[in-house]
Amino acid sequence: MSDVVGESVALSPEVGRMAAERAEFRMLIDGELTKAASGAAFDNHSPATGLLLGTTAAAGEEDMLRAIAAARRAFDESGWATDKALRRRCLEQLQAALESEKEDLRTELIAEVGCPAMTTRNAQLDWPLAEALRYPAGLIDDFAWERVLEGGGLFGDRNQRTVVQEPVGVVAAICPSNFPVEVILNKLGPALAAGNTVVLKPDPNTPWNATRLGRLIAERTDFPPGVVNVVTTPSNEVAGLLATDPRVDLISFTGSTAVGRTLMRAGADTMKRTFLELGGKSALVVLDDAKPEAALRSAIGVCVHAGQACAATSRMLVHRSMFDDMVGAVAGAFGMVPVGDPALPGTLVGPVISAAQRARVLDACDRAVRDGARLVTGGGVPTDLPEHLADGHFVQPTVFATENPDLAIAQEEIFGPVLVMLPFSDDEEAVRIANNSAFGLAGAVLSASAERGWSIARRIRTGAIGVNGGMFYGADAPFxxxxxxxxxxxxxxxxxxxxLETKTVGFRLPRQN
Incomplete structure (x- = not known):
């Protein structure tokens, strides 16, 4: 096939056509590629053009319950949970299968996610494909599955305790639309390597990358039936069964904080374990000794993939001595950021995922103006897009400036190419503003002094943070x-x-004469 990221003629309508020709429309349930039991399907549209790409099986309750039953049976009755060699072999087979269709997968991501082609060279595809399965597969052999504790006996008995790590059971992996391959592989890799079985529920806006993975598992690997199930549905009620069914042991969810709370509440009655990777309103702190050009490069990060990244530094905190100059420089840079067809190699800002999401971003911009924030640039829909993108879901790269860190624009996750800039007077105020957030996902600090940057980073309450451009991402790095x-x-x-679950086994040992 043609290299869609290398040819200027590869516009989104053609990329969508190529993706549709190679897409998998069926689900994977209990080892079988299948349509929905009802025969229902839902549409998959390109966010760049608004054109219909094709359809995908729309699971109903019957399909989801069948998938859960298959995962439960595979965990309870097959050797998957105990056969480490089988798990490693299957993950290696899946790795090879994905690599063999890497370029088709790249085309598919550009078409259905609307991500700029350049992003598929890093976090959208190439980075997770390189390590998201390989790293946990390596842990199958290297992880300390057992450890021995001496002592602890009663009445002089000799005693030994063995602490054993075992798989949790059935995992519900619920994934978002913004970085679907990255999130899916980083959920499936460790869950499967640990010995769990999985019901994967992709976002209905981006189903094909998941159904492709299901086809590869069915056709190119030795995964036992039911170990991995891929269930596509636009129905929140059907998806919600994963949170309420007692046969599911763990919910692994990446998405919005509001949905995360809902899943946690729904799973409480059956005491489900939960992993929730949720929203963010991360701060980029620019200290008074930072290089302006480095700050400018970092500011543009919120434009990548139209700001649809939970870790995006969408708050830019700038020392007051350089604030006005930096606002002007950032506004100028945002005005030159390439917005347009995600299939073209020079595009940085593609569409947001849907018309509804564009409306939410624009509403947030309108509210910011009403609240008193200064709109420096952007805030609307691009007016100079080519005709084939007229029905796409594009938003202008947008900059706000305000002295008030409590405004909604500085507190709420927007999930669009929107940056709010805030001044501070000293390091203490910078930390205070950075921590003035309900979120704590990521962040960044820029300073000429690594020691000063490290000191600020340690005081910001966030799960990951970069100092002077340092990258925290990796399959081996907790996020x-x-x-x-x-x-x-x-x-x-x-x-x-x-x-994994932890089990402690005590052994009474024979007394030594």
Whole structure:
């Protein structure tokens, strides 16, 4: 196929056509690729053009319950939970299968997610494909599954205690639309390597990357039936069964804080364990000794993929001595950021995922103006897009400035290419403003002094933070949030352990003569 990220002629309508030709429309349930029992399907539209790409099976209650039953049976009755060699082999087979269709998957992501082609070279595809399965597969052999504690006997008996790590059981993996492959692989990798079975529920706006994975599992791997099930549905009621069914042991969810709270409440009656990677309103702190050009580069980060990243630094805190100059420089840079067709290699800002999401972003901008924030640039819909993008869901890169860190624009997650700039007078105030948030997911600090930057970073209540451009991302690095940004961590040893239960076994040993 043509290299969609390398040819200027590869416009989104053509990319959508190519994606539709190679898409998988069926679900994977109990080892079978299947339509919905009712025959129902739902539409998959391109967020860049608004055009219909195709359809996907729309699961009903019967389909979801069948998938849950299959996952439960595979965990309870197959050897998956105990056969480490099988788990490693299956993950390696899936890795090879995904790599063999990497370029088709890239085309698919650009078409249905609307992500700029350049982002598929990093966090959208290439980075997670390189390590999200390989890292946990390596832990199958390297992880300390057991440890021995000496002592603890009664009445002089010799005693030994063995602490054993075992899989939790059936995992419901519920994934978002913004970085679907990255999130799916970083959920499936550790969950499966740990010995769990999975019901994967992708976002209905971006189902094809998940159904492709289901087809590869069915056709190219030795996964036992029911170990992985991929259930696509636009119905919140059907998806909600994952939170209420007692056969599901753990909910692994990435998405909004509001939905995370709903899932936690729904799972409480059956005492489900929960991993929730939720929203953010992360701060980029620019100290008075920071280089302006570095601050400018960091500010543009909120424009990447139209700001649809939970870790995006959407609050920019700038020392008051350089605030006015930095506001002007950021506004100028935002005005030159390439907005347009995500299939073209130079595009940085593509569409947001849906018309509803664009309306939410624009409403937030309108409210910010009413609240008294100064609109520096943007705040609306681009007017210079080519005709084939006229029905796409685009928002202008937008900058607000305000002295009030309590405004909604500085407190609420927007999930669009919207930056709010706030001044501070000293390091203490910078930390105070950064921590003045219900969220605590990510962040960044810029300073000429690494020691000063490190000191600020340690005081900001957030799950991940970069100093002077340092990157915290990786399959071996735990990622998750404080406060309303979630519960638990994805990736790393900490993320692997979330998919495990701990059992302590005591042995009474024979007395020594």
């Amino acid at each position: 998750g949030g404080y406060k309303n940004s979630g519960v638990g961590r994805q990736c790393g040893i900490e993320g692997f352990q979330q998919y």
